[in-house]
Amino acid sequence: MKKTEEELAACEKYQRILDAAVEVIAERGYFKSPVSEIAKRAGVADGTVYLYFKSKDDVLRTAIDRRFETFYQQIADAFVTIAGPREQLEYIAQVHLESYQVNRSMAVLLQTEMRQSAKFIAEFSHRHLARYIQTVREVVRRGQDMGIFRSDLSDGVVAHCMFGTIDELVSSAIFTGRIYDAKATAAQVMDVLLNGITATKA
Missing domain, CATH: 1.10.357.10 (Tetracycline Repressor, domain 2)
Incomplete structure (x- = not known):
């Protein structure tokens, strides 16, 4: 049961990062959208983004x-x-x-x-x-x-x-x-x- 909850939490973070990236880049432009801003919008630490994505x-x-x-x-x-x-x-x-x-x-x-x-x-x-x-x-x-x-x-x-x-x-x-x-x-x-x-x- 605990593993399932962890998997659900991971999926939720993954999707939050994707949604945040789209919102931030649409608002600020690609080159003015650092990973730190995407992480902040997603409510995760900067390092968490790199757990799921290379860049x-x-x-x-x-x-x-x-x-x-x-x-x-x-x-x-x-x-x-x-x-x-x-x-x-x-x-x-x-x-x-x-x-x-x-x-x-x-x-x-x-x-x-x-x-x-x-x-x-x-x-x-x-x-x-x-x-x-x-x-x-x-x-x-x-x-x-x-x-x-x-x-x-x-x-x-x-x-x-x-x-x-x-x-x-x-x-x-x-x-x-x-x-x-x-x-x-x-x-x-x-x-x-x-x-x-x-x-x-x-």
Whole structure:
């Protein structure tokens, strides 16, 4: 029983450090966020951070990785009951748009701080953007095979257009303080996009 309590306490500290890192970096910027400030926000000693993570970079990568794992798991779970390609694309757009409302600090970090570092941009593109694009491409290809979407268009171009559109909406929301109705806005984005890729019925 004691071991279980210790494990739970360790997990709680681990998560507090991740949450604190995202909040502090979003507020102060990456280079102005020392580990000591992250530890203070998490309510732990500086050394405790290094028990779980090798460096500040490691904390940041882990926080981002966990956020995207949650994102993809949410999509995978929903796709069990959402079968249509149109509906699946709209759901991906909705979850993407909801991201800045679920965790604004993480959204600020992803939309601003992370993009100031060529290293993090490269890592993000390799680790997460590629997976996002691949997920959308698979849905688009299935829609093309079913005759729902035009087969003469590149699924990769469609996927990048979708990501870019939603990414810009999220950035706009962060910088202006605007709050979108994620479901309604996702439907509008898909309406604009899908009207351009829907196959013409004979």
